[in-house]
Structure formats: structure tokens, C-alpha cells
Amino acid sequence: MIKAELKAAEYRVRALHALALAEDATLDRVRELQRHSAATWTQMAEAEEARARDTRRAGPSQGD
Structure with missing residues (x-):
């Protein structure tokens, strides 16, 4: 898990x-x-989930 x-x-x-x-x-x-x-916490969670998806798509060299 990232x-x-x-x-x-x-x-x-x-x-x-x-x-x-x-x-x-x-x-x-x-x-x-x-x-x-x-609502704010939910928006923040959604943003982090999108970030995680983007990181996975970018490949291991771009991961955290």
C-alpha cells in the first residue's frame, strides 16, 4: 500500500x-x-485516492 x-x-x-x-x-x-x-475529510480522501491511482499508472519510478 502506498x-x-x-x-x-x-x-x-x-x-x-x-x-x-x-x-x-x-x-x-x-x-x-x-x-x-x-465532507472535507471525504474530499481529501478522494484526492488521495486519485493521487494513488495516478502514481500506480505512472509506474514504480514515480511512486512514493
Whole structure:
């Protein structure tokens, strides 16, 4: 597994955690912030996954 894939997996876990916090939040503003956080972590995970795909396509000389 390359570094980008590890980061993507970590970001996915963080997104799930933020979603769980949003579900438990009693204040609307806190719920909104946690959902925004989850969306940001998800976007970061998607970017890392794309980076990992690009690295694999480029070959071993370009890998991290």
C-alpha cells in the first residue's frame, strides 16, 4: 500500500467519525460543522485516492 492510500484510509475514518459526531450533536450549528468536517475529510480522501491511482499508472519510478 502506498502512502496516498494510507492517508485516504485515515481520512475516510475521520470522515466517519465526524459523521457520528454530527448525528450525536444536539446543537444545529455543531451538527452543521461536523457535517462540513466530514465532507472535507471525504474530499481529501478522494484526492488521495486519485493521487494513488495516478502514481500506480505512472509506474514504480514515480511512486512514493
